[in-house]
Amino acid sequence: MDPDFPLWLRSTHLLNFVLMGIVLRSGWEIISSLPRFWWRNDCKPGTEWIKFTRRRLPQEEGVYTSLMDERTASPLLTLPGRKNIGLGRHWHGLGVTLWLVNGFVYVVLLFATGLWRRIVPTSWDVFGEAFDSLKVYLGFGVPSIEHFQPYDALQMLMYTAVVFLLAPFLILTGIAMSPAVRSRFPRYVKFWGGHQGARSLHFIGMVLMTAFIVMHVGLVFIVHPEYNLPHIVFGVTDTSRYAQAFTIAIITIVAVIGFWIALSYATLADRARSQRVLVALTEPIRKLTLNWMKPRMGRQNVYTEKDISEFHWTNGLPPTEDESTEWLAHRDSGFRDWRLEVGGELSGKTLHLGLAELRRLPKTEYVAVHTCMQGWSATSKWGGVRLRDLLEVLGPRPEGANYVMVTSYGLAQEMYDHRPREPFYAVLDLEMVEEDDTILAYERNGRPLEVHLGAPLRLRVESNHGYKMVKWVRSVEWITDFADHGDGRGGTREDAALQAFNGRI
Template structure:
């Protein structure tokens, strides 16, 4: 049998505390963008089972609203980084989760390699009633006896098993079930949790369970005696120098607190630098998901959502409004850049390239989902018409949306988005002209919008006026790969 508290337990215990706190705070930032929880993927307004906002919106509201109006600005004291920074919150969350999973993988490997699993894994059902009796002992303000030959009493052992081998894997599994790329490629996977919103709700509840465990765990450290518990946790020796253990333990906790303060300050003060630094870790994983997984969605018509939120308002320019009033008869889609045959296509020209229909799930970066039937021309057919050059590696979609007129919070510039050219040829990447059997509504991107079903909604540019094939995106906008990447520090790949 191994020693009770080997040093690898000490190290992974500390790292787990640090990473979990980062995950909690960045997860709260992500939640603030859509502070509502549903069990159904159509997310009907007013039917959430839990919300953290006083704002209320109705599907039949006379006052136009968008999902951006539902966003909350939470304090940096609890959210990382706070103050409506969804892009940076996601960066911190997805950077941290990789190291948290790595730490857990190392821990579990050593648990079984060293025989430490005997202290964590129940080998008999009697541990359950023994744990209940141990809890009763605590409620009588007494400390239950440890299991003979082991470092923990029954309730501790059972709770550690649940946290390590049930809650942690469930948190990872539900996190994966919120990825648009994973859901598009493996539609059956999301159904295990009742859909993305079911996974999102379970993910939140497991986070709460982790929080309860931490509170109880810390309380028991106090009950059992801080000096002796710190000696075991920090030095790996319950009989070690208790003053030294308390000193090192308190210093470690203060270091974590200071690091969180510095991280939060840096993220809010140097948002572009934070985006770039965290992107070194996050972006490769995002790109891998985006480029390797191809959408295979084929949802039923009965799954189409009765209400489909929008993110942002239609273009407000006189030119757009006049063209919309005329049924977009004068509309032209200019396709150029690094192509052999630049073209300018009318809506009739686009329809002549062939139609494709698909019922798919829309995943907004804020967290809401909705299902609709889309009809339009596969982007691959447009590429056949223009013949992109070998040097073309990205596709840029320019929109009619001038954010100086429709945006908020001082952001300006015409909206644009980019995707790698590999995504342009995916079978379910289309230029949508219809929605649910009707011409595309203005609020949903008329006359033409992009659908890339493995990506988050902000990549699916609405109100498209031009498509450009380029070698690199560095000279487009601020060079980050899209308007929201430029202005709101989102990741350029959006498969998570």
């Protein structure tokens, strides 16, 4: 047995191959939900630096939603496929976590056993030797076997770059896209060029990682495979076992690809069940890494009016006659007679407050970046009343009140099981309710809230993605348990297996 290829090394490599497939395929599912990339944080139509769709965007706000831009990807390619970004994000989170654990084990053992010298250069001569190897490869040749110990200089530099530069780069840019991180550490996100800068850099890193994996696996079968394959499969240098190793390697690759595809179809077979399983697996990870992060006061010192976006996307169109003739009547009257219903059965009383009454409550203003889990972002100055201040008007929190439910005049865009559309709603836990930046906004950029962005009142929860921020708010009420409402998962998007309740990702 070759000491340079122990069992732990071969096992972590195989597991890394499996997990990178999960991470990449779920990442492609996320990209298919918004197949455009910007450097500008307002995502203005026509300013994309790259896109994977021929559809042209209208320049007018509020006539085209991000869901209209979503593309269907095959389960053969993405995880899980067929416009399931929420489940894709669950798989991405789980895959990344397992990939990190596997990578940590690999790096620790690499240094503990001294095998790090196989991939980390210890002499400046490696650069000249790598250039010589590059010339051989560009000439469609193969360096002689004596240059591999067990890798040649060019491979050593590539492995060092991937393990110690590219992988951390992907991790750091991925973290920067979390709303929990943005609201807690806004300067960190700004360092990467904001949400879109981080997203674009993460995409570039993904392309480089994909190219490396394809090249890495390809070279195993092209460059001295009679040595490579026995090393990888059996951990030996016996070239007489090449044919056996080749057969096992091909079978393994086919089996892993089959496993990736099976994960997609198994996930789609029962989306609700898949969500329950994935949430159960990822919720402890969120609690450990993200849920403890609370928005930091003074974010307006980081995001200022200079950051306000020129364009603001939306997800969902204003209510129509089929959805709410009541809201349409309020809109046509300038919302003079509109009233917010506050309280609910659990509170024992219900108040009906108009915009004038809401404006008399303490006002909160801040500049914040809105992000959608599909990937777009926009920066605005929001003004309104803190949710906790509004609820104080009702008096003390009722006994058994563990959550607040906010319901819209609008309906869900589509029910995942194709039943008639139901009112859009979101449930907030007590921690989210108490956050300083959880408000009911009636202003944007110093003017009354626009119709397409939720007029006359919309919810803002800056530690979350936009799917929690109900537009065209109709009512706010205390509830005991979100399991008693809708499909019992904490909101319309959660009911559709699109996201996890309180998922600060």
